[in-house]
Amino acid sequence: MKKILKGKLVAILSLVFLVVIAGCGIEKEEETSGEKKEGGVIKIGVIVAETGPASTLGSAQAKTVELLQKQLDEAGPIDGNKIQLIKQDYETNDTKAVVAMDKLISEGVVAVTGATQSSTTMAIIPKAIEKKLPLFTIAPIQSDSEYVYSMAQSTTVIAIPIVEYLKKNNIKKVAWVNASDGFGVTGKPAFEALAKENGIEIIAHEEFDATATDMTIQLTKVRKSNPEAIIVWSRTPGAGIIARNFKALNFDIPMIQSTAAANQGFLEQVKDDNENILVVGSKLSVIDQLPDSDQKEMLKAFNDSYVKEFNSKPDLFAAHLLDGVNVVVNAIKAGNVTSEDIHNYLQNDLGTYLGATGTFDFGVSQASPEPDGISVLSIENNDWKFTE
Amino acid sequence: MDLFLQYLITGLTVGSIYALLAVGFVTIYNVTGVLNLAQGEFAMIGALSCVTLVNLGIPIFGAIPLAILITAIIGLAVERLAINPARKATPIVLVVITLGVSIFLKGMGLIIWGTSPKSLPPLVESKSIEFMGAVVNSQSLWILVVLIAHLVVLYWFFEKTFLGSALRASEKNPRAASLMGINTSTMSMIAFTIAAGLGAIAGVMIAPLTDATYEMGFFIGIKGFVAMIFGGMHSIPGAVAGGLLLGVIEAFSGGYISTYYSDALAFGFLLLVLFFRPQGLFTKATGERV
Structure with a gap:
């Protein structure tokens, strides 16, 4: 009786094993075929805390992603490439953010913007550095890596x-x-x-x-x-x-x-x-109280489109996210479609970029925008x- | 001299907040023998539901009783749904259940009210008062009034009424109480309802000073618990004195030693109390009163 049981157990285990292996194979196949199909799409990853306690900051950021995607769709493809923003909600859970980062990397994003909190950002930075993926951080952090671009003021x-x-x-x-x-x-x-x-x-x-x-x-x-x-x-x-x-x-x-x-x-x-x-x-x-300037017009444009879409006002945290995505979109407009090209472009050719957070000059500092936005x-x- | 007075007044203000919380702790403990770790959350619900009612346009004098009622009903529901089904379990299990209730209520608070702090108008709008060079917030005088009212009403209720005696009996000796025809399960329900109401009173009284957030309950709950230990677990006047003492210790250690260590010093004092007078500072060590 015991022997039979043992035999059954081995049979079941090997069956499970087979199924797992087969599952892996299927998954891989799907990935490769997926990549082939979406040739004309450039993906940008975004990791925000849309839910959980940090959602007080993250929900405005998630809304900004929706707004940006809508605007990108209306503007149409850039050089035949459609830009797709892939938003990942990490539910105010650092572990989920790391998993989301893996998922984004496997989907072949060219850059990532995130995450809402400082601790979460620190958790995903090593992955970005390992893959040489430009990471646009939207929480205050300290990092010396050349692949980390801070959108938040230090x-x-x-x-x-x-x-x-x-x-x-x-x-x-x-x-x-x-x-x-x-x-x-x-x-x-x-x-x-x-x-x-x-x-x-x-x-x-x-x-x-x-x-x-x-x-x-x-x-x-x-x-x-x-x-x-x-x-x-x-x-x-x-x-x-x-x-x-x-x-x-x-x-x-x-x-x-x-x-x-x-x-x-x-x-x-x-x-x-x-x-x-x-x-x-x-x-x-x-x-409305600012003196007339390019900055005022740009902030007003962002504010008005956000208010029109969501009937609430955007905050500084939404501005960080807007800048993180827009910097990449700008690089893509300049003809850079891979992570490496985007990174090189930002390092060498961007010059100054006027964002909603402030003026960025990555040649001078990647650790913070200038104080003109506050x-x-x-x-x-x-x-x-x-x-x- | 005016510094000394300012520290003393601040200490009494903060201490009276702790004392309000401690009264709720003692009430449940005296009846059920359970430490209710969700007491701070009752204060949170009282404060935040009062804010919501005021924002709906209900005047503050109507909003406060309604908020207390809402919280008392939640207290009743907590007892019926979480404590009563497990009433045969050991006290430690019941304490862990209240911890679970505390986390659950805090989570609900987060979902309903969000994370940003909400302010509540004080009972009577008035400027702070100058007293011999020190500043007294008028709301803290109201808190003291409420605290004294608590002492009087609860003393009368527990010592002079039949229901109060029945409540006390069911903790002292549940079996004898049952034999006398007291339904201890109902008593437990009443105790939770009263304690939740007391928690709500604490919440609406302190919110004008500190503002209300979904996470306010934990911090004041811990301090209220310490005040209860100072007072010897069973005594309501002891808990009030303990709360005031804790506030004053914090204020003076912050003022004269260092604000970095005021919490450490206050908890250090708690350890000393537990080592040398585990029965509490304000009770006579006479053993069981018969």
């Missing part, structure tokens, strides 16, 4: 408008308060270096837990050293709570917050009590106000 670049604002208002002594999480701690080193060059000194530094419910202690402590401005590096809701504590304590100096506070949630948190509160935000939020914004009538 912390140093975000600090530039702050330092300029301080210089213009003759402020020399600032207090620095940040959240003690991953985002909060990145700001100070970048700012400090830049501030020192410009004769600005950080005279007090305090931290708070990113989930804390009150920052009165931190503000009371920095007040002792009489700063001329307070700089805060925190995400919401901490960013909004400290702004409210700041008003309750009757400070009469400006509080400057990072790009992490440049969103509707923060505006709602500081509603009706937002005097002296400044935020480094995208010019995308204040298009500005220190104040708040008036519960909406952003351009100050320059």
Whole structure:
């Protein structure tokens, strides 16, 4: 009886084995035939968090992909090649993003834009480098690889408008308060270096837990050293709570917050009590107040088509994605249809490119666009106000 | 001197938030013997549903009772659907179930309300008050009022009413309580409903200060739990005192030592309490009261 069972088991196992092998074979066949059929199609991969907790940032990016695909279809093929954007939702799960990256590579994309979060981006960078695939990152990261092009401002670049604002208002002594999480701690080193060059000194530094419910202690402590401005590096809701504590304590100096506070949630948190509160935000939020320029027209075109399609406003994160895809489309228009050619074109021939995030010049830096896309914004009538 | 006073006031403000949460913890623990790890989520649901009701145009004084009612019904549903079917299980299993409920409620909060923080107007719109050089937020005075009301009403309810005594009896000795004709299963349901309502009150009181997000429950829940341990698990006045003490320790250690370590110092103090007075700071170690 036992022997028979054993025999059956072996038979079943070998059958399973056969099926698996056969399955692999079939899959391979499909891939090759697929490639042959779609000769006139150039694919660009996009990895975003359309669902899951990071969808607050990712859903606008996913919508931008839809908008771009629609516009590309309307414009028609470029030199006989149709451009297809392949959007992968990684569900705010780094592992799924890596799988999505593999899938995109196997589909033969020429470049990839993504991912929504920094940690996810770090997880997919090695794959891009291995395959020599240009990767356009849309989250703040640090990478020295020649294949990584950052569409998001680096912390140093975000600090530039702050330092300029301080210089213009003759402020020399600032207090620095940040959240003690991953985002909060990145700001100070970048700012400090830049501030020192410009004769600005950080005279007090305090931290708070990113989930804390009150920052009165931190503000009371920095007040002792009489700063001329307070700089805060925190995400919401901490960013909004400290702004409210700041008003309750009757400070009469400006509080400057990072790009992490440049969103509707923060505006709602500081509603009706937002005097002296400044935020480094995208010019995308204040298009109508900008002086006439190519940048204004370009931002307006993006904003209007987005509003028309989705009835909501695009944000800075959507702008990063727009730029990531458009840079590749530009390279394709210049006659580059393989990863290698696109990479070489961006390295040597692109020059400056005016994106929605800011001006890109990959010859100078691949780590960040220039700071011309962001500005220190104040708040008036519960909406952003351009100050320059 | 004004710094000292500012730290003290901030500590009491933050501490009263923890105390509100701790009261809900103690209520369930005293009746069912279960630590309800979803207590913070009840506060979250109370706060966020109140925000939604206010945005629908309901005045704040109507929105708050409605939000408390909604949360109490959710508390009742949680007890009937998750706790009651497993009531024969050991307490540790029930605690793990409440952890699951907490994660589930947080997930639902994320789906319904999204990730951006929502603010709630305070009960009475007024500027913060200057008091001997220190600033007092008027909402924190309201929180203190509510806290005192909690103490009085809950004392009266648990000590002076029949239902309150029945609730206490079913934790002290469930078997004897059953023999006396008390339905312990119903008592557990009532305890969860009351605790969810208390959680919702905590949520709507603190949201004007801290804003409400789907993930607010975890942090204040942990702090409320610590306050409960300071107070010795069973005592509502002890939990309130524990909450205020925790807030004051955090404020002073942040103010006079370093804001980097205020959490570490507060939890260090918790360890000391557990080593030297595991029965709590505010209870007499007399063993079981008969």
